[in-house]
Amino acid sequence: xxxxxxxxxxxxxxxxxxxxxxxxxxxxxxxxxxxxxxxxxxxxxxxxxxxxxxxxxxxxxxxxxxxxxxxxxxxxxxxxxxxxxxxxxxxxxxxxxxxxxxxxxxxxxxxxxxxxxxx
Numbered sequence: 001x002x003x004x005x006x007x008x009x010x011x012x013x014x015x016x017x018x019x020x021x022x023x024x025x026x027x028x029x030x031x032x033x034x035x036x037x038x039x040x041x042x043x044x045x046x047x048x049x050x051x052x053x054x055x056x057x058x059x060x061x062x063x064x065x066x067x068x069x070x071x072x073x074x075x076x077x078x079x080x081x082x083x084x085x086x087x088x089x090x091x092x093x094x095x096x097x098x099x100x101x102x103x104x105x106x107x108x109x110x111x112x113x114x115x116x117x118x119x
Contacts, residue, residue, distance in 0.1 A: 001097060001098075002097070002098040003095045003096065003097060003098055004095070004096055004097075004098050004099070004100070004101065005093055005094070005095055006046070006064050006065065006066060006093070006094045006096070006101070007064070007065045007066075007067060007068065007069045007071075007072040007091060007092070007093055007094070008062065008063070008064055008065075008091070008092050008093075008094045009062065009063040009064075009065065009072055009073075009076050009089060009090070009091055010059065010061075010062055010089075010090040010091075010092075011059075011060045011061045011062070011063075011076070011079075011081075011082075011087045011088070011089060011090075012056075012058045012059050012060055012087065012088050012090065013058045013060055013086065013087060013088070014058075014085065014087075014088045015058070016085075017085055017086050017087075018084070018085055018086070020084075020086070025086075026112065028080060028081055028084055028086060029081070029112055030110075030111045030112055031080035031081070032079055032080055032081040032087075033108075033109055033110055033111055033112065033114075033115065034110045034111065035078070035079050035080055035081075036048050036063070036079075036108060037107075037108050037109065037110040039063075039065075039075060040107070040108050043066075044065060044066075044067060044075060045063050045064070045065050046064045046065060046066055046103040047062075047063065047064045047103055048061065048062065048063035048064070048108060049061060049062065049108075060087060063076070064094070064103070069091045069092070069093050072091055073089060073091045076089040076091075077089060
């Protein structure tokens with residue numbers, strides 16, 4: 001059997017994340033979303049999004065990439081929220097039977113305003 005390999009990036013909030021004023025946190029979230037959207041537009045991210053009500057409340061989001069784990073780690077190390085200490089990156093390779101998972105090209109929000117417009 002043949003397999004497709006994807007890289008999964010898990011983003012979590014560290015226990016020692018610095019507290020930010022609301023306006024700074026909002027600016028940082030917008031920068032994070034813009035970074036994610038840029039990766040999607042470049043074809044480096046196949047799917048991405050936040051978690052809702054995870055068993056582990058430190059889990060914030062996930063991304064699936066069609067590139068090697070180390071390259072994915074480097075891309076996410078440059079995420080503004082990671083650089084600011086608000087998120088931590090965990091990376092793993094994910095194997096699925098060839099053709100088992102397919103992704104559609106869809107846009108992702110570049111800001112909280114765009115994300116809210118879908119409500």
